[in-house]
Amino acid sequence: MAEKVTPRDVDYSRWYTDIVLQGKLADYSPVKGAMVIRPNGYAIWEMIQSNLDRMFKETGHVNAYFPLLIPESFMQKEAEHVEGFSPECAVVTIGGGQELEEKLYIRPTSETIIWAMYKKWIMSYRDLPLLINQWANVMRWEMRTRLFLRTSEFLWQEGHTAHATYDEAEEETLKILNVYKKFAEDYLAIPVIPGKKSEAEKFAGALHTYCIEAMMQDKKALQAGTSHNLGQNFAKAFDVQFQDKDGKLSYVYATSWGVSTRLIGALIMAHSDDRGLVLPPKMAQRPVVIVPIYRSDDEKKAVLDFAEGVYRELKEKYNVIFDDRPQYKPGYKFSEWELQGIPVRIEIGPKDVEKNNVVLVRRDTMEKQFITRVGILDKVTNELTAMQGEMLERARKFRDKNTLEIDEYNTFKTVIDSEGGFLKSHWCGDAGCEAKVQEETKATIRCIPFNEADETGKCIVCGKESTKRVIFAKAY
Amino acid sequence: MAEKVTPRDVDYSRWYTDIVLQGKLADYSPVKGAMVIRPNGYAIWEMIQSNLDRMFKETGHVNAYFPLLIPESFMQKEAEHVEGFSPECAVVTIGGGQELEEKLYIRPTSETIIWAMYKKWIMSYRDLPLLINQWANVMRWEMRTRLFLRTSEFLWQEGHTAHATYDEAEEETLKILNVYKKFAEDYLAIPVIPGKKSEAEKFAGALHTYCIEAMMQDKKALQAGTSHNLGQNFAKAFDVQFQDKDGKLSYVYATSWGVSTRLIGALIMAHSDDRGLVLPPKMAQRPVVIVPIYRSDDEKKAVLDFAEGVYRELKEKYNVIFDDRPQYKPGYKFSEWELQGIPVRIEIGPKDVEKNNVVLVRRDTMEKQFITRVGILDKVTNELTAMQGEMLERARKFRDKNTLEIDEYNTFKTVIDSEGGFLKSHWCGDAGCEAKVQEETKATIRCIPFNEADETGKCIVCGKESTKRVIFAKAY
Numbered sequence: 001m002a003e004k005v006t007p008r009d010v011d012y013s014r015w016y017t018d019i020v021l022q023g024k025l026a027d028y029s030p031v032k033g034a035m036v037i038r039p040n041g042y043a044i045w046e047m048i049q050s051n052l053d054r055m056f057k058e059t060g061h062v063n064a065y066f067p068l069l070i071p072e073s074f075m076q077k078e079a080e081h082v083e084g085f086s087p088e089c090a091v092v093t094i095g096g097g098q099e100l101e102e103k104l105y106i107r108p109t110s111e112t113i114i115w116a117m118y119k120k121w122i123m124s125y126r127d128l129p130l131l132i133n134q135w136a137n138v139m140r141w142e143m144r145t146r147l148f149l150r151t152s153e154f155l156w157q158e159g160h161t162a163h164a165t166y167d168e169a170e171e172e173t174l175k176i177l178n179v180y181k182k183f184a185e186d187y188l189a190i191p192v193i194p195g196k197k198s199e200a201e202k203f204a205g206a207l208h209t210y211c212i213e214a215m216m217q218d219k220k221a222l223q224a225g226t227s228h229n230l231g232q233n234f235a236k237a238f239d240v241q242f243q244d245k246d247g248k249l250s251y252v253y254a255t256s257w258g259v260s261t262r263l264i265g266a267l268i269m270a271h272s273d274d275r276g277l278v279l280p281p282k283m284a285q286r287p288v289v290i291v292p293i294y295r296s297d298d299e300k301k302a303v304l305d306f307a308e309g310v311y312r313e314l315k316e317k318y319n320v321i322f323d324d325r326p327q328y329k330p331g332y333k334f335s336e337w338e339l340q341g342i343p344v345r346i347e348i349g350p351k352d353v354e355k356n357n358v359v360l361v362r363r364d365t366m367e368k369q370f371i372t373r374v375g376i377l378d379k380v381t382n383e384l385t386a387m388q389g390e391m392l393e394r395a396r397k398f399r400d401k402n403t404l405e406i407d408e409y410n411t412f413k414t415v416i417d418s419e420g421g422f423l424k425s426h427w428c429g430d431a432g433c434e435a436k437v438q439e440e441t442k443a444t445i446r447c448i449p450f451n452e453a454d455e456t457g458k459c460i461v462c463g464k465e466s467t468k469r470v471i472f473a474k475a476y
Numbered sequence: 477m478a479e480k481v482t483p484r485d486v487d488y489s490r491w492y493t494d495i496v497l498q499g500k501l502a503d504y505s506p507v508k509g510a511m512v513i514r515p516n517g518y519a520i521w522e523m524i525q526s527n528l529d530r531m532f533k534e535t536g537h538v539n540a541y542f543p544l545l546i547p548e549s550f551m552q553k554e555a556e557h558v559e560g561f562s563p564e565c566a567v568v569t570i571g572g573g574q575e576l577e578e579k580l581y582i583r584p585t586s587e588t589i590i591w592a593m594y595k596k597w598i599m600s601y602r603d604l605p606l607l608i609n610q611w612a613n614v615m616r617w618e619m620r621t622r623l624f625l626r627t628s629e630f631l632w633q634e635g636h637t638a639h640a641t642y643d644e645a646e647e648e649t650l651k652i653l654n655v656y657k658k659f660a661e662d663y664l665a666i667p668v669i670p671g672k673k674s675e676a677e678k679f680a681g682a683l684h685t686y687c688i689e690a691m692m693q694d695k696k697a698l699q700a701g702t703s704h705n706l707g708q709n710f711a712k713a714f715d716v717q718f719q720d721k722d723g724k725l726s727y728v729y730a731t732s733w734g735v736s737t738r739l740i741g742a743l744i745m746a747h748s749d750d751r752g753l754v755l756p757p758k759m760a761q762r763p764v765v766i767v768p769i770y771r772s773d774d775e776k777k778a779v780l781d782f783a784e785g786v787y788r789e790l791k792e793k794y795n796v797i798f799d800d801r802p803q804y805k806p807g808y809k810f811s812e813w814e815l816q817g818i819p820v821r822i823e824i825g826p827k828d829v830e831k832n833n834v835v836l837v838r839r840d841t842m843e844k845q846f847i848t849r850v851g852i853l854d855k856v857t858n859e860l861t862a863m864q865g866e867m868l869e870r871a872r873k874f875r876d877k878n879t880l881e882i883d884e885y886n887t888f889k890t891v892i893d894s895e896g897g898f899l900k901s902h903w904c905g906d907a908g909c910e911a912k913v914q915e916e917t918k919a920t921i922r923c924i925p926f927n928e929a930d931e932t933g934k935c936i937v938c939g940k941e942s943t944k945r946v947i948f949a950k951a952y
Binding site: 027029030031034035036037038039041042043045046062063064065066067068069070071074087088089090091092093094095096097103104106113116117120121132136137139141142143152153155 | 503505506507510511512513514515517518519521522538539540541542543544545546547550563564565566567568569570571572573579580582589592593596597608612613615617618619628629631
């Protein structure tokens with residue numbers, strides 16, 4: 001590798017960008033705020049898509065596709081929604097060479113266009129629930145690009161469901177949050193804290209928003225998924241009523257929920273090291289690379305024969321890279337695949353052939369193991385499974401170590417400034433106190449966690465009574 | 477079903493729209509020219525995507541994602557390209573509340589933005605070939621919507637490859653055309669004619685365009701996929717040169733190729749009947765429906781027990797619909813699943829339970845068969861396989877019957893007006909003759925077919941010498 005990844009300790013932000021650019025995960029595009037997702041990065045998105053899509057279908061959802069362009073008048077129908085999203089939209093004013101009569105907004109999210117259609121499709125209780133998801137691109141104007149984390153256009157999925165009752169909508173909102181949590185932990189190996197957003201942080205147009213929050217290696221928080229109970233807000237804005245079994249008309253209840261290509265940024269920042277990307281095995285399209293090592297022609301033949309046998313055995317189950325490129329040295333190959341985060345590397349040299357073993361190096365620990373050739377498929381499977389589990393546990397330990405209970409505002413300010421991390425503190429529920437913390441420390445309430453025990457305490461800002469700690473952190 | 481599908485004979489165009497709307501495949505959106513792809517239609521697109529994506533990967537391609545918005549200056553770099561696409565673009569002039577300095581075009585296709593990136597990524601012969609595909613939405617302004625066939629926004633895949641030599645690019649162009657042909661025939665059960673487009677019909681910016689052409693049931697042609705050899709046009713427009721093994725700089729050779737959600741329109745028009753959609757089994761996410769039939773409670777228990785056994789056996793292999801909805805009569809259910817094109821229906825009534833058999837109805841032939849319960853999984857598999865093959869053969873016979881060799885221009889005009897179909901006629905290669913036919917008959921040259929034997933003849937328009945017949949037809 002010509003370039004070298006900047007170490008995390010030297011410059012965390014450059015470290016991140018180096019991994020993305022040198023690992024060929026994404027690139028800047030000539031349009032400000034836009035990115036290009038390169039094949040290595042898109043392969044991760046495909047793993048996210050295929051697994052989440054399966055989980056959505058297992059919970060009864062189907063996919064559909066709604067238009068990219070939303071008439072300005074639709075955007076304006078839900079008051080909070082237009083206020084939240086309008087300022088960051090890209091707007092089409094010319095179509096087919098003509099000035100348009102009505103401006104069209106590139107969707108920043110699709111509630112409005114979808115509820116305009118639901119009005120056509122929902123008549124009776126028989127049409128409910130309607131459980132639709134969409135995989136799409138959306139646009140929220142940005143000038144300062146942060147690859148995967150902050151770009152004008154990004155890819156995501158957005159679920160939009162319609163229900164007969166509030167309770168059903170609430171159940172759906174929580175069911176999906178649980179799908180997101182399971183996916184983050186079991187696939188991305190990122191532990192997350194599920195909870196509720198404060199009023200200030202909720203989705204524009206929602207009754208309330210639930211989220212999962214993850215800690216990155218710089219101890220900042222990253223919101224890894226949100227699920228909104230929209231109540232009857234959009235049904236009222238678009239006049240979507242249904243006839244119940246008794247013939248009575250009522251407004252429909254709604255939810256919406258989404259995760260985006262941001263998750264790739266989260267994946268990078270949760271696990272990677274100074275050598276480059278570290279991919280959890282379940283997120284790797286190609287989890288294994290074999291690198292044969294030889295000098296002489298005699299060695300070459302013996303090593304390649306042996307290595308090809310290993311390759312044949314492993315590719316029964318895995319998409320294996322067999323890196324026999326003659327123009328590159330082993331060390332160069334090691335660096336390249338480490339940079340790209342391939343979970344398991346198998347090295348095979350003349351001595352390994354002699355001893356009928358291989359060298360196995362796991363990307364997360366970088367430990368070398370000599371393992372016997374016999375039963376190699378099972379051994380590789382065991383290593384991949386162990387790695388997946390240990391990555392989650394390592395991230396969990398890191399997060400827990402950097403989560404502190406703080407009861408005093410001066411300490412809070414000192415800690416958030418020096419150490420960072422998740423600070424669990426009491427909050428009275430007042431938006432003024434929340435705003436003050438943000439103004440003075442840049443930390444925000446990431447969530448009011450579900451799993452936090454009730455506990456009597458005093459608001460860290462105003463000293464008023466509080467019954468529960470919330471999570472404050474600086475965030476992406 | 478409250479509504480009824482208009483028969484093809486009565487009004488072909490309404491028949492098509494009825495199938496799309498009543499089968500809940502797609503719907504009109506409030507924005508002119510835009511459509512909504514509903515879950516039943518999107519499920520077909522998912523089958524197209526997953527199969528084509530696998531075929532692309534098997535031939536060495538990877539996926540990536542490029543920005544939706546293209547700067548106006550990029551569009552203008554390739555002269556033919558801008559002339560072809562600019563007039564039909566949607567243009568963003570406002571972003572984040574500000575008038576933009578440079579207009580941004582919603583991609584009508586992505587050659588320009590992709591080649592701007594390839595300039596950054598391609599330095600040496602080691603970077604070639606670059607074999608990238610993208611699944612994306614694109615926009616070409618339309619006021620007259622025809623669901624799936626003609627809409628402003630549509631979904632597609634676009635491959636964009638870069639090569640060191642003309643020959644390699646040409647090989648790629650043809651390789652992909654062959655992937656498209658195989659997919660159309662083996663999966664969509666639509667026979668296609670591969671060939672070359674005339675200069676007038678080629679892609680704006682290509683050296684030449686290859687295509688596959690299919691015949692619909694109204695005997696009109698539908699272009700089901702195109703593959704372009706772009707030569708060095710885009711490499712020159714974006715100054716993309718590479719250093720070969722000898723250190724010499726040369727412009728890179730390019731191809732691009734795509735198929736879109738139009739294929740769903742083709743699928744509908746190739747196979748469906750007056751009852752609704754007919755789906756080839758390989759395109760059906762849910763290929764089997766079981767409908768239990770009973771009157772009394774005694775019958776109900778026996779029938780449901782038996783039917784559930786059949787369901788359990790079949791769902792080992794297939795995504796089976798078990799339609800035991802008590803509120804609908806069997807006849808209603810039959811109509812609904814026929815409309816949606818489910819390939820195989822299994823009816824189970826009290827007499828079937830007694831005789832240990834089931835009734836199987838294939839959607840394409842609508843023939844009823846009594847089959848024994850034992851070994852039902854194999855029997856269903858056999859029926860689905862047979863159906864897939866017979867649908868292709870039926871479509872092929874229909875096309876061949878409606879393909880005529882015509883040598884006289886007056887006959888040509890009469891036939892194209894009365895019968896339609898594919899007319900194989902001699903053409904001298906002159907654009908004037910081609911334009912005259914189009915003006916006088918609305919028929920265009922669909923392709924210069926690969927598999928047509930050389931034959932001396934006279935141009936149907938001007939009488940000049942010709943060496944080969946080409947295919948004329950009216951087209952979608």
